[in-house]
Amino acid sequence: xxxxxxxxxxxxxxxxxxxxxxxxxxxxxxxxxxxxxxxxxxxxxxxxxxxxxxxxxxxxxxxxxxxxxxxxxxxxxxxxxxxxxxxxxxxxxxxxxxxxxxxxxxxxxxxxxxxxxxxxxxxxxxxxxxxxxxxxxxxxxxxxxxxxxxxxxxxxxxxxxxxxxxxxxxxxxxxxxxxxxxxxxxxxxxxxxxxxxxxxxxxxxxxxxxxxxxxxxxxxxxxxxxxxxxxxxxxxxxxxxxxxxxxxxxxxxxxxxxxxxxxxxxxxxxxxxxxxxxxxxxxxxx
Numbered sequence: 001x002x003x004x005x006x007x008x009x010x011x012x013x014x015x016x017x018x019x020x021x022x023x024x025x026x027x028x029x030x031x032x033x034x035x036x037x038x039x040x041x042x043x044x045x046x047x048x049x050x051x052x053x054x055x056x057x058x059x060x061x062x063x064x065x066x067x068x069x070x071x072x073x074x075x076x077x078x079x080x081x082x083x084x085x086x087x088x089x090x091x092x093x094x095x096x097x098x099x100x101x102x103x104x105x106x107x108x109x110x111x112x113x114x115x116x117x118x119x120x121x122x123x124x125x126x127x128x129x130x131x132x133x134x135x136x137x138x139x140x141x142x143x144x145x146x147x148x149x150x151x152x153x154x155x156x157x158x159x160x161x162x163x164x165x166x167x168x169x170x171x172x173x174x175x176x177x178x179x180x181x182x183x184x185x186x187x188x189x190x191x192x193x194x195x196x197x198x199x200x201x202x203x204x205x206x207x208x209x210x211x212x213x214x215x216x217x218x219x220x221x222x223x224x225x226x227x228x229x230x231x232x233x234x235x236x237x238x239x240x241x242x243x244x245x246x247x248x249x250x251x252x253x254x255x256x257x258x259x260x261x262x263x264x265x266x267x268x269x270x271x272x273x274x275x276x277x278x279x280x281x282x283x284x285x286x
Contacts, residue, residue, distance in 0.1 A: 024153040026091045027098075030122060031151070033130045034086050034100045046082035046106075047072055053132045055125055061136040061263065063285040068132065079106035084118050088203060088280070090152035090267075092239035093159050098122040098130065099244070099267055101203070101280060103146045103211070104137065115142025117205045119265055119282045121237070121246050133237070134248075136265055138284040144210035159241040172236045172245070175268055178276045179233040179247040190228050191219055199269065199277040206283050207262070228254040229283075231264060243270045251283055261286045 023031060033053065041049025051072055058068035062076075084104035091098040101119040116139040123133040162168055178197075186193035195215070198204075204212040204221070212218050221227070230252045238245035244267070251262040267280040 023151060026095060027089045027151045027153050030091055030098045030100065030130050031086060031089045033122075034084075034089070034120070038084050038086075041082045041084075046078045046080075049082065050078075053120075053130075055131040058132040059134045061134065061284065063136075063263065065134075068135070080109045081105070081107040081113075085146065087146050087148065088150050090244065091154055092241045092244050093154040093157065094239055094241035095154070096124045096241075097237075097239035097244060099246075099280070101205075101282075103142070105142065114139060116140055117211060117282070119205065119267075119280065121265075121267075134265075136263075136282060136284050138205050138207050138282055140205075140208055140210050142210070147211065147213055154241075159243075161240075168238075168240075171242060172238045175238055175245040175247060175276060176233055176236040178268070179231075179236070179249070179266065182278075183231045183233060183249075187230055191222055193229075194219060194222065197276075197278055198281075199271070199279045202278055203280045205281070207285065226256050244268065245270075245276070250286065253283065 022028075037049045037052045039049070040052050050068070054068045054072075056067075056069060059065050060068045060071055062071065082104070083106070085102050086100040087102040089098065089100045099119070099121055101117065104116050104118045105113055106116070107113045116137050118135065118137045120135045121133045122130050125131050162171070182193055182197045185196060198215040198218060200215050201213070202215050202218060204218045206212070206221075209221065212221055231249055232251075233247045233249035235248040236245065246268065247266045249264055251264045253260045253262055262283045263286045264284070265282045266278045268276045269279045271277050
């Protein structure tokens, strides 16, 4: 196994810095950063919590991509209350790249509470601090209880330490081409494409749908709601150690009622059979 995958079932109210400290060190370090920011958002304000995680290259999708620091400095119309709880965390062997995601709630004073899911791709800066590379959100009805915390703790197996920029770009191109192949199959048949490229335990975030866990459940959702999806990748990033990556792009989604334009983020993992599989996909407003 490339990664030690574990499930930790905790109630939301029990998730704390102390709890995360009991997790393996590598994923626990990233999870503590995300949770510390969530606590700042709750005890001070959402702007303080979000800014805690940023550097000058961080990007928010709101829904178009914007420089996150510039966005917050321009005093956007943030919710008065913003809470989030990670229920998925992974860290690469090279300890330079990670992902957190989970449920969130937000509210303006005097308005009803709203729900959704967030997804953050992280990179480590030169000082070794975890900072947001990109963050996106999707709204849902919040009717389903969040799943337990799942994490991927990296093992200590060696990995190739490439120094050539060209070679690193070639490695990213492999992932991009995989997404292009996925997208080409989707044009022919949506369910065939997802059946081929989703991991069995994938997490799926779709507007106004609660988190869907498991490939069979995603395929059932697509069939039941008669969803047809075409995608086009535009961006790729890969961990230095190579076993995780993301792709980002545009999506045309046909439902029973209409055709919608979305953006998407896919988190990929290189499996033991050397095939890339999507372990998380988010569709969000373009």
